[in-house]
Amino acid sequence: MTGLGSLVRLALRRTRWFYLAWVLGLAAVAPATATAYETVVGDLAGGGVLDVMAANPTMRGMLGPPTDLTTAGGFTVWRVGTFAATVAGVMAVLGVVRVTRADEEEGRTELVRSGVVGRHAPLTAGVVVGLLACGALGVLIAVGMTAVGEPVVGSAAFGLGVALVASVFVGVGAVTAQVTSSSRGARGLGLAVLGAAFLLRAVADAAADDSVARDLAWASPVQWMALARPYADERWWVLLLPAALTVVLVGAAFALESRRDHGAGLWAVRSGRSRAREGLLSTGGLAWRLQRGGILGWLIGLAVFALGMGSLSGSFDRMLQELPQLEMVFRRLGQGADQLVDAFFVAMLAIVSVLVAVLGVQLWHRLAAEENRGHAELLLSTAVPRTRLALSHLVLAVVASTALFAVFGALLALPESLDRGDASVLADSVGAALALAPGGLLVIGIAVLLHGWAPQLGWLVWVVVGWSLFVVWVGSILGLPDWLVRLTPWHPLPALPVDPMAWAPVLISTAAALALMALGVWGYRRRDLRLP
Incomplete structure (x- = not known):
């Protein structure tokens, strides 16, 4: 990993405004929603009204599974938690591809590798910076929710859940950067994986309680934050799922990088026609x-x-x-x-x-x-x-x-x-x-x-x-x-x-x-x- 420190600083320099805009914007959503709880819900929180609404298939499909809607923290996780985790996944995919496949496609990585730099150092730098951005988002969400009066433990679970879900898609972006030969293809494939995970979650949440389809929610990474149940008897072990998957995906990305040529992807580019179509x-x-x-x-x-x-x-x-x-x-x-x-x-x-x-x-x-x-x-x-x-x-x-x-x-x-x-x-x-x-x-x-x-x-x-x-x-x-x-x-x-x-x-x-x-x-x- 020769030169890793310099490449991490370079990646931070080149993506600081990109990540800063995403992290600050997403981090503000959760505490702002929590402060609006009394205005939106008011005296209906304890009457079972929200429970009926949350049990509706359409509402579950749109927003995810409810935890405890009688508290501002539980309502926030249901109303914007899955949204924040999904959008954070978009940030992760775009950010990693930006400093890996995009730089390789435009020739920057080749210039960097002409110096004394380890083979995996550029990819490692992109992954490290992506994980740092996800961690910063999680910390800000936890601090913001605590600052507006929500329990520290639930806020920590909320922030950590969003950070770990986003980290999964750091791994997804790193893998797609090895699979495709263009940054456009890497972004498209990474976002397609994220979209499929969100759709799987929506279908599973909208299914009947006794349906086998409801269990498919466990197969969607964007659901794991909600399944950890922040502010409602937290299940910390669930957060081991995104952490383990992140390790697997990042490891797979390094293994795939060792098997491909510089500038190429594992999916070979097809040869063009001998004569162009009209x-x-x-x-x-x-x-x-x-x-x-x-x-x-x-x-x-x-x-x-x-x-x-x-x-x-x-x-x-x-x-x-x-x-x-x-x-x-x-x-x-x-x-x-x-x-x-x-x-x-x-x-x-x-x-x-x-x-x-x-x-x-x-x-x-x-x-x-x-x-x-x-x-x-x-x-x-x-x-x-x-x-x-x-x-x-x-x-x-x-x-x-x-x-x-x-x-x-x-x-x-x-x-x-x-x-x-x-x-x-x-x-x-x-x-x-x-x-x-x-x-x-x-x-x-x-x-x-x-x-x-x-x-x-x-x-x-x-x-x-x-x-x-x-x-x-x-x-x-x-x-x-x-x-x-x-x-x-x-x-x-x-x-x-x-x-x-x-x-x-x-x-x-x-x-x-x-x-x-x-x-x-x-x-x-x-x-x-x-x-x-």
């Missing part, structure tokens, strides 16, 4: 060829999630019939309890609208990746104008993200439509998705503007996305000021069918998005290329 003779065809795998993965993931959540939507009506007092809870949670099924569709579309915006930004940022690697320079050295190259990626980002969001809306309402025998439910859900689509287009417009005029500030678009996801997931229960909640691209848009249709904000947001895109493409035409 579709590759255009910039649009090339953009599609580069992005089609990711788009297909998103389509499959969104389709499975939509059908799974849509099949559970009918349980809301039964829950409200069993306990009408739940209307008060849902009003406090900002879900609009007058029509629970409609409110459920609105909540799902609001969350996925932000996730689909992530897809759109990723598709657009492929142009930045091609520019950084020198591929764009090669294309532009031919008769291809800059505007055509930029539009080929931009059009794909806009069309793919909007189309996938509409498909999600249709599949989300499909079970309800079949149950009622009414196709209008499906049409209404698609319309609700399209009404929110301009928010995603506005995010893409911000990304295009930044890349066109200040590519070094392209990370700012992720601040917009992260804040929007925070607001849509937990903003309603934190009592944030209205002006702060409104600072998302989706806030002005109508949330159909709970809100009436309003064309003005839809058209204004669309026009603003198109203006930002046009201004960004113009800036891209005028500035110098960023050379590798």
Whole structure:
């Protein structure tokens, strides 16, 4: 491990702002939710109302298994604990791939290894820094929950559980960095594993108590923090599961690194065709060829999630019939309890609208990746104008993200439509998705503007996305000021069918998005290329 200390310091230097933003943002969610407990729940905590709500299959599928909902700590673990652990897993995968496979792909690792550095030192440095970030997140969560008055033991279990679950995905990121030959593939595979674990957890939690499927929750790493039961007779032995799995995955990553060539992955890159297909003779065809795998993965993931959540939507009506007092809870949670099924569709579309915006930004940022690697320079050295190259990626980002969001809306309402025998439910859900689509287009417009005029500030678009996801997931229960909640691209848009249709904000947001895109493409035409 010669040179490990220097490489750890280098990795910390290069990823300090990345990890700092993730850790501070996630660490603030838990104590903020705990302080809002009395406002949200109030005198309903001891009446069994929350227990009935937590036993609902849809609520369990969305939020995970409840522990003790009569305390602020137990409510926080149920309401945001699984969310925090899952998002921390995203941080871990992206962070590890960033300093391992991405650096190797861009040639940095080769330069480092030309010095006196051990073969496994770069991978070790990436893993160590990732584990340090996960540990820091766990400590801040534990300290924050203790600071707002929650028991020290439960807070320690909560923080340690989130840290260890995130550490599992440090190992996942390290393994995928050895399996694939590109950073894009490593990120996609790592996030696919995380998505599968979350989906497995959701299916298991939504199953009946006496169902065999309920036991599948133990197979999902993102569930282990909740199964440790923070604030409710903690089961410390459960936390040995993520710790052991992390050790196994990290060990596997080192073993796999010993078996592959530098710059290559265990999955060999297939040889290309001797002659290019006609579709590759255009910039649009090339953009599609580069992005089609990711788009297909998103389509499959969104389709499975939509059908799974849509099949559970009918349980809301039964829950409200069993306990009408739940209307008060849902009003406090900002879900609009007058029509629970409609409110459920609105909540799902609001969350996925932000996730689909992530897809759109990723598709657009492929142009930045091609520019950084020198591929764009090669294309532009031919008769291809800059505007055509930029539009080929931009059009794909806009069309793919909007189309996938509409498909999600249709599949989300499909079970309800079949149950009622009414196709209008499906049409209404698609319309609700399209009404929110301009928010995603506005995010893409911000990304295009930044890349066109200040590519070094392209990370700012992720601040917009992260804040929007925070607001849509937990903003309603934190009592944030209205002006702060409104600072998302989706806030002005109508949330159909709970809100009436309003064309003005839809058209204004669309026009603003198109203006930002046009201004960004113009800036891209005028500035110098960023050379590798």
